[in-house]
Amino acid sequence: xxxxxxxxxxxxxxxxxxxxxxxKIVMTDSVKADALERAVQTAFRRFPxxxxxxxxxxxxxxxxxxxxxxxxxxxxxxxxxxxxTGEVNYHLCSIEYDGDxxxxxxxxxxxxxxxxxxxxxxxxxxxxxxxxxxxLAADGIKTADTPxxxxxxxxxxxxxLPDDPPMGNVKKDMCYIPAMDYALQILRTPRxxxxxxxxxxxxxxxxxxxxxNDGSPNSILAALMFRAIxxxxxxxxxxxxxxxxxxxxxxxxxCPETYHDxxxxxxxxxxxxxxxxxxxxxxxVTRSLMYLQMQPEFSVESFRSTFKxxxxxxxxxxxxxxxxxxISHSSFTKPPVGSFLISYVGKENWGELENYVSRIxxxxxGHLMVEVNTLRDKFxxxxxxxNPKNKFYNAFCESMREVxxxxxxxxxxxxxxxxxxxxxxx
Amino acid sequence: MTIKKKKExxxxxxxxxxxxxxxxxxxxxxxxxxxxDGITDLTLDFDGLTYSSSAGLRVILKAQxxxxxQGKMKVIHVSREIMELLDVTGFVDFLTVEPA
Numbered sequence: 001x002x003x004x005x006x007x008x009x010x011x012x013x014x015x016x017x018x019x020x021x022x023x024k025i026v027m028t029d030s031v032k033a034d035a036l037e038r039a040v041q042t043a044f045r046r047f048p049x050x051x052x053x054x055x056x057x058x059x060x061x062x063x064x065x066x067x068x069x070x071x072x073x074x075x076x077x078x079x080x081x082x083x084x085t086g087e088v089n090y091h092l093c094s095i096e097y098d099g100d101x102x103x104x105x106x107x108x109x110x111x112x113x114x115x116x117x118x119x120x121x122x123x124x125x126x127x128x129x130x131x132x133x134x135x136l137a138a139d140g141i142k143t144a145d146t147p148x149x150x151x152x153x154x155x156x157x158x159x160x161l162p163d164d165p166p167m168g169n170v171k172k173d174m175c176y177i178p179a180m181d182y183a184l185q186i187l188r189t190p191r192x193x194x195x196x197x198x199x200x201x202x203x204x205x206x207x208x209x210x211x212x213n214d215g216s217p218n219s220i221l222a223a224l225m226f227r228a229i230x231x232x233x234x235x236x237x238x239x240x241x242x243x244x245x246x247x248x249x250x251x252x253x254x255c256p257e258t259y260h261d262x263x264x265x266x267x268x269x270x271x272x273x274x275x276x277x278x279x280x281x282x283x284x285v286t287r288s289l290m291y292l293q294m295q296p297e298f299s300v301e302s303f304r305s306t307f308k309x310x311x312x313x314x315x316x317x318x319x320x321x322x323x324x325x326x327i328s329h330s331s332f333t334k335p336p337v338g339s340f341l342i343s344y345v346g347k348e349n350w351g352e353l354e355n356y357v358s359r360i361x362x363x364x365x366g367h368l369m370v371e372v373n374t375l376r377d378k379f380x381x382x383x384x385x386x387n388p389k390n391k392f393y394n395a396f397c398e399s400m401r402e403v404x405x406x407x408x409x410x411x412x413x414x415x416x417x418x419x420x421x422x423x424x425x426x
Numbered sequence: 427m428t429i430k431k432k433k434e435x436x437x438x439x440x441x442x443x444x445x446x447x448x449x450x451x452x453x454x455x456x457x458x459x460x461x462x463d464g465i466t467d468l469t470l471d472f473d474g475l476t477y478s479s480s481a482g483l484r485v486i487l488k489a490q491x492x493x494x495x496q497g498k499m500k501v502i503h504v505s506r507e508i509m510e511l512l513d514v515t516g517f518v519d520f521l522t523v524e525p526a
Contacts (some may be wrong), residue, residue: 105504167494168519169519214480219480284479284511288480289515290480292487292515292516348498
């Protein structure tokens with residue numbers, strides 16, 4: 001690859017699919033703006049690989065170069081944040097606050113979920129100390145003084161990876177896609193946000209249910225989502241449903257500590273006939289398919305495919321042609337495309353920070369997308385939907401109630417995702 | 427779950443009956459890890475196996491991968507219920523399976 005590997009997702013990003021994330025951290029008290037400003041700048045210095053701005057080459061190439069300007073910290077705006085512009089000092093991250101909530105905006109190409117949590121926790125670590133005058137234990141936190149970890153910015157070399165083929169295949173049959181919801185979203189003008197919903201589940205109760213139903217958080221949530229889609233679609237419209245489940249494969253390609261965004265999708269194909277099966281059976285099917293596709297050989301295949309696509313973009317000249325190439329070879333839109341997506345990469349250790357944070361929600365693009373975060377003894381789900389009547393969310397909640405999973409709702413809101421803006425040609 | 431093993435030269439038959447789940451699957455997993463050296467022909471006999479969770483399928487996957495490197499494997503006397511599971515998960519695409 002000719003450019004920074006983190007830059008390539010920008011070819012695909014637009015106002016409708018931003019490839020940005022917006023993390024909502026609800027604190028236990030109102031945010032102290034001055035303390036936040038100081039903490040943000042202190043913490044951000046620890047993550048030089050996030051301190052970037054976009055550079056547009058004469059051949060239309062997009063690259064990321066160091067950006068030493070301070071990170072923008074400001075009250076929440078009514079308009080969408082435009083990352084990469086002077087509004088946010090040309091950074092691809094920014095921070096906003098409102099009442100007791102801190103918002104982290106970030107271009108997803110800069111990080112995987114595992115990587116970004118270090119930045120979030122570091123910022124909150126320094127903030128709590130500034131705001132409350134306390135000293136927190138730094139276990140599991142990359143503070144401003146923590147040295148760079150070996151492999152923290154490692155990127156795999158596809159030529160050095162093994163060539164063993166995986167066993168089995170990923171089914172690529174067609175499945176239900178809520179195309180009308182996507183179309184309506186694109187047609188809405190002026191651009192309006194689709195919504196997300198905040199849910200809280202007790203970890204103990206949920207894991208007890210999962211274990212007694214051959215489940216994990218991913219498999220149970222996928223089974224519930226399958227059930228929900230069956231509730232609101234007819235068998236003739238949704239003959240099959242595919243759940244995509246996020247898999248962070250850093251370790252499979254020899255970079256277990258890297259911040260880079262090395263994720264792929266595990267594909268679970270549910271024929272409609274499974275509608276009559278109980279959650280345990282659905283979870284068994286889901287987990288079995290996850291085990292099959294979690295073979296490291298699939299990770300290597302996926303990485304090589306992504307690397308090839310990025311290198312292919314390099315070989316095309318002109319920004320528009322590069323964008324078209326990237327979109328047509330996208331890891332996220334090539335078959336098998338899914339009906340829904342579950343994103344949970346494991347329990348997060350917050351240490352003493354958990355005494356100062358009430359909730360966390362991760363907002364992203366997508367329709368029928370469920371992000372899962374953990375804090376203390378709770379799961380925090382963020383359910384994203386484009387349907388204006390929220391029918392999938394309502395059906396998902398009904399599916400939980402039917403099997404006795406208790407949950408708490410905190411409402412639905414506009415996503416207000418930032419979008420990235422490319423500079424004018426140099 | 428009950429496991430019986432029968433070895434003749436480089437061939438082994440592992441008979442599994444009962445239920446293979448998160449608690450019992452590790453027993454078969456251990457055999458796959460430690461007792462297949464020199465085995466070139468492995469048969470998993472599922473006569474009497476009434477249920478498998480995903481943990482069981484995980485062990486089957488592991489065993490097949492191992493035997494792909496050193497010989498061959500087949501799964502026999504598979505009940506209708508487990509056959510359905512192997513089919514819907516696509517495991518039948520790479521296993522040699524003989525239904526009951």
